[in-house]
Amino acid sequence: MESRKRFRGAEDPMVTANPSLGRRPLRGRALPSDMEASDPMLQVKHVNLNISDNTSAHHTDKFEITQLRDDENGKQIDPALVIRRGQKFKIDVTFNQPFDEEANDLKLTFVFVEQPEPRNKRQVKVLVSDEDKPKEWGAKIYKDKDDTTANTVSFIVIPAPDCIIGKWQLHIDTVLRTKDGRKALRYKQDTPVYMYILFNPWCRDDQVFMDGEKNRKEYVLNDFGKIYVGNYKESSGRPWIFGQFEDFILDCCLKLLDQSGFASSLLGDPIKVARKISQLVNSNDDNGLLVGNWSGDYEGGKIPMAWVGSVNIYKKYWETKKPVSFGQCWVFSGCVTTFCRCIGIPCRSVTNFGSAHDTDGSISIDHHWDNDFSPLPDDDSIWNYHVWNDVWMARPDLPSGNGGWQAIDATPQELSDGVYCAGPFPVNAVKNGDVTLPYDGPFIFAEVNADQVNWIRQADGSWYKMIVNEKIGKNISTKKASGAPMGNSARWRGRDDPDREDITHTYKFPEGSPEERAATLKANQASSKADIYQHGKEDVKFQLEDKDEIYVGSPFDCKLWVENQSSEERSVFVRLTALVVYYTGVVKTKVKTKGYKLKMPPNSKQEVVLDVEPNDYMRQLVEQAMFKVKCMATVNETNQVFAKSDDFRLRRPDVEIEAQEKVRVGEEFPVEIKFVNPLSCSLSNCEFTVEGPGLQQPKEYRHNNIGPGLEAKISLRLTAKRTGQKMLVAGFDCHELPDISGYLTIEVTN
Numbered sequence: 001m002e003s004r005k006r007f008r009g010a011e012d013p014m015v016t017a018n019p020s021l022g023r024r025p026l027r028g029r030a031l032p033s034d035m036e037a038s039d040p041m042l043q044v045k046h047v048n049l050n051i052s053d054n055t056s057a058h059h060t061d062k063f064e065i066t067q068l069r070d071d072e073n074g075k076q077i078d079p080a081l082v083i084r085r086g087q088k089f090k091i092d093v094t095f096n097q098p099f100d101e102e103a104n105d106l107k108l109t110f111v112f113v114e115q116p117e118p119r120n121k122r123q124v125k126v127l128v129s130d131e132d133k134p135k136e137w138g139a140k141i142y143k144d145k146d147d148t149t150a151n152t153v154s155f156i157v158i159p160a161p162d163c164i165i166g167k168w169q170l171h172i173d174t175v176l177r178t179k180d181g182r183k184a185l186r187y188k189q190d191t192p193v194y195m196y197i198l199f200n201p202w203c204r205d206d207q208v209f210m211d212g213e214k215n216r217k218e219y220v221l222n223d224f225g226k227i228y229v230g231n232y233k234e235s236s237g238r239p240w241i242f243g244q245f246e247d248f249i250l251d252c253c254l255k256l257l258d259q260s261g262f263a264s265s266l267l268g269d270p271i272k273v274a275r276k277i278s279q280l281v282n283s284n285d286d287n288g289l290l291v292g293n294w295s296g297d298y299e300g301g302k303i304p305m306a307w308v309g310s311v312n313i314y315k316k317y318w319e320t321k322k323p324v325s326f327g328q329c330w331v332f333s334g335c336v337t338t339f340c341r342c343i344g345i346p347c348r349s350v351t352n353f354g355s356a357h358d359t360d361g362s363i364s365i366d367h368h369w370d371n372d373f374s375p376l377p378d379d380d381s382i383w384n385y386h387v388w389n390d391v392w393m394a395r396p397d398l399p400s401g402n403g404g405w406q407a408i409d410a411t412p413q414e415l416s417d418g419v420y421c422a423g424p425f426p427v428n429a430v431k432n433g434d435v436t437l438p439y440d441g442p443f444i445f446a447e448v449n450a451d452q453v454n455w456i457r458q459a460d461g462s463w464y465k466m467i468v469n470e471k472i473g474k475n476i477s478t479k480k481a482s483g484a485p486m487g488n489s490a491r492w493r494g495r496d497d498p499d500r501e502d503i504t505h506t507y508k509f510p511e512g513s514p515e516e517r518a519a520t521l522k523a524n525q526a527s528s529k530a531d532i533y534q535h536g537k538e539d540v541k542f543q544l545e546d547k548d549e550i551y552v553g554s555p556f557d558c559k560l561w562v563e564n565q566s567s568e569e570r571s572v573f574v575r576l577t578a579l580v581v582y583y584t585g586v587v588k589t590k591v592k593t594k595g596y597k598l599k600m601p602p603n604s605k606q607e608v609v610l611d612v613e614p615n616d617y618m619r620q621l622v623e624q625a626m627f628k629v630k631c632m633a634t635v636n637e638t639n640q641v642f643a644k645s646d647d648f649r650l651r652r653p654d655v656e657i658e659a660q661e662k663v664r665v666g667e668e669f670p671v672e673i674k675f676v677n678p679l680s681c682s683l684s685n686c687e688f689t690v691e692g693p694g695l696q697q698p699k700e701y702r703h704n705n706i707g708p709g710l711e712a713k714i715s716l717r718l719t720a721k722r723t724g725q726k727m728l729v730a731g732f733d734c735h736e737l738p739d740i741s742g743y744l745t746i747e748v749t750n
Contacts, residue, residue, distance in 0.1 A: 141156075165267050383583060431506065557611045574608050
């Protein structure tokens, strides 16, 4: 049975010691020379952290550092204790003699580890006592009726649910009391025991508490997932290995926080920690994790599309202590998910299709056209997709109703408080247009719900304004909360993907609804260009064809249907332009453009077609094979203007992985990875990347050039290290067709 004895403590300034985490003999300070031999001090001989039982109860047993393992040189590494705040854990302390509650007092001192060592150390001193205070550090003696070891005492310890997260030392001190109750002699343990304390989504008193085991299993414990890419018409789930439990990841995350100068006193506040993570994952400030690159020139680093997970990125950073090259939005997001889930903040990667990038605080996306209807350069842009993160937490700093999912974004786009970071901003506030709340509301709102404003230069130099309130913020997607890797039955794409959850409704009301318009107008009051809305006469209908399912190397056409709905003749001028673009919406090159003059009788229809051949675009393609078709039209008699664009990407084949879907731990099994060249030209600079926690450390395999229609294949033999569902991901990269991947889920049993 358990006694009711418990303890409390308060945080005071204090220091760190050696951060190594092996088991070593415990040493104490020498006893005073005048101490009587018949009255020996109680001394600590051994501390058993009960790592297996504690980590299982705290949902941290998947961390590799909690297991006995070997380093790269074959040297054995002792397991470490990883626990979550606000939840009890049990330790067994063996003394040099039986513990006497009447004669001895015990004090547990937890010291927060910081590097470099601060002048004032941060510590929590906990006295074993009968006092029980909720939401504070506490400890009590645990008495087991079956325990026959007189010299060993068990303690139940509970870190406060708001304590700072990170690496801690534990010191155990004893005090010998005299018969009249005075403190006579003190033994202080010099060699500390180390442990990690994380946020706790299972604890109702923790600010990151999340209800529902399925949600916690997905957003904290799942180390595999999908990040959605493409465009709003044709998206695909890119397999991603988060790998938050790999042996060096936790230390790397804590190192990033530590070296940035982030105050340790803030490490208990998930709001401040999440905002800092959005800064640390990019390298623009504080020597962060990952270098962003959207130039198309990736010399000196890895092409962003070649990454298949976060593990190799964190590994390179941990080994070199330098930012890793290169990343783009989905890579930043994947690394944020790894970081947050590792330290216990529920997190998911979120993809916004048709994502606005507002550069001037107008909460609108401004496009400019010359008087011949050719597009002019713009600072604002609409990305085919953009990936950021949602993190889950209460927001006691904001009005009621703003807790839950918060948007953060590590992709370095715009400065916030002088650094490149964004959020956390409540998703519910995005939906309601409450953009004045912290942090970065106008920018995040514009990403999902800005209106497009087309400014057309007139012959006299003035500008005609036309609003298009559609296409921004479509099919906002994340992996569904299942807590498991994806199945292998089919290659799902778009809205049919069974792993995809559409969360658009959490970010915005239905497009065009009174609520959505009200939220947009409310947000516009904080805009740098308020009152932009106006309307004019329109009696000619335009419809631009949506392109879909076009394969690399195939011809395609761009079609516009024009219908004169008036009872009079209309003179219409149309310009169609096909562009190769980066996924950010930035134009790489103009492939083809053509102007058309139409004389349209009353109540008539006409079709305008721009044909594009493979020879027009194959040498111009960039990663992800993104296209944009722009249309601008004007009606001479009424000055009606129509402007619209369509984004699409060319389809490519997948990498195929062949292996057993069930294997045993320690048993070697064969794997074949294949890719067929779909083009009429050879593929050069070919490389496979293979990665799978528990199956395969990240590894790259060079391959010879691949001729037209030929198959490339690599054969591997892997050995599973841990049980459970594991995901093996293979990426293929070459000069002509970057960004191709495939995955296979493998069940590992004993």
